[in-house]
Amino acid sequence: MKILNRDVDYAVRALVLMARNDRPATPVAGMREEVRVSGPFLRKIMQKLQRSGFVHSVKGKGGGFALARDPGNIRLGELVSALQGGIRLNDCVSGGKLCAFHSACKLRGRLASMEGRLLEELAAITVKDLA
Amino acid sequence: MKILNRDVDYAVRALVLMARNDRPATPVAGMREEVRVSGPFLRKIMQKLQRSGFVHSVKGKGGGFALARDPGNIRLGELVSALQGGIRLNDCVSGGKLCAFHSACKLRGRLASMEGRLLEELAAITVKDLA
DNA sequence: AATGAATGATACCCAAATGGTATCATTCAT
DNA sequence: ATGAATGATACCATTTGGGTATCATTCATT
Ligand code: FES
Ligand code: FES
Numbered sequence: 001m002k003i004l005n006r007d008v009d010y011a012v013r014a015l016v017l018m019a020r021n022d023r024p025a026t027p028v029a030g031m032r033e034e035v036r037v038s039g040p041f042l043r044k045i046m047q048k049l050q051r052s053g054f055v056h057s058v059k060g061k062g063g064g065f066a067l068a069r070d071p072g073n074i075r076l077g078e079l080v081s082a083l084q085g086g087i088r089l090n091d092c093v094s095g096g097k098l099c100a101f102h103s104a105c106k107l108r109g110r111l112a113s114m115e116g117r118l119l120e121e122l123a124a125i126t127v128k129d130l131a
Numbered sequence: 132m133k134i135l136n137r138d139v140d141y142a143v144r145a146l147v148l149m150a151r152n153d154r155p156a157t158p159v160a161g162m163r164e165e166v167r168v169s170g171p172f173l174r175k176i177m178q179k180l181q182r183s184g185f186v187h188s189v190k191g192k193g194g195g196f197a198l199a200r201d202p203g204n205i206r207l208g209e210l211v212s213a214l215q216g217g218i219r220l221n222d223c224v225s226g227g228k229l230c231a232f233h234s235a236c237k238l239r240g241r242l243a244s245m246e247g248r249l250l251e252e253l254a255a256i257t258v259k260d261l262a
Numbered sequence: 263a264a265t266g267a268a269t270g271a272t273a274c275c276c277a278a279a280t281g282g283t284a285t286c287a288t289t290c291a292t
Numbered sequence: 293a294t295g296a297a298t299g300a301t302a303c304c305a306t307t308t309g310g311g312t313a314t315c316a317t318t319c320a321t322t
Binding site: 136137138169171172175189190191192193194 | 311312320321
């Protein structure tokens, strides 16, 4: 039961870094040291963040990445949704492999609300909180 | 972000089944139909449950598995711990790959307490509840 | 004692997800 | 032109999850 995968982990570090020293553009080469990850991998993550609208990018010399949104409004829950996909619950529910008690089952609903609460808690944490 | 894996899923179904028709011993062959899973796989899971003390087993002809504990006291949280292992949080914490802000990081504690709450919620659900 | 129904233990295998690298194209300041 | 930067994408390697196969052991029945 791992809550955050690597992508989210590194993304958080990078975003926090950018939130701290608010520069017009930070290249990957200027972050990979502190984030403790290889350049190419961090770059791939940053590109995902760019596509999801968390950061914007500037190509060419002097370019790099910068926050596209107020760090106080970048919520962990959104990062999780963007970088490690949605909810799957258990296979009985999402995979269509129903068990014999399906109609009377009290489990599905409970799991759904649990996952909901989890995401709420994640949504309560912003990049600013962590900077 | 999947809460329950297959093992737990099938285990719950089997335990609920046993709680319903309280027989002295149910063989795997008598459960695999309703649980909707292959015999060998269910058997492997049942063996795990036996090793963890949730059920006891009787070998030989007429044997099988039976609940070793009151179904009202078999909690989902325990099943998760026994069948899909403990907590890993993110790699910054569990993997020892600390990031640059480790000492000041507010994330680890939050994740830990979130996971704790999740397990509490799971612990509130018993096999009896689901039967 | 022999048989067959059952679990115990363990090794193995396959597929999917995760984590990570490599390559080439594109943009842009100098 | 050059070189520093990202965009896009294909590829690879490791781990995990899900599942099968096999042989050993136990025990009720005959
Ligand atoms: S576990 Fe199958 S319906 Fe709930
Ligand atoms: S994410 Fe590294 S110390 Fe918190």
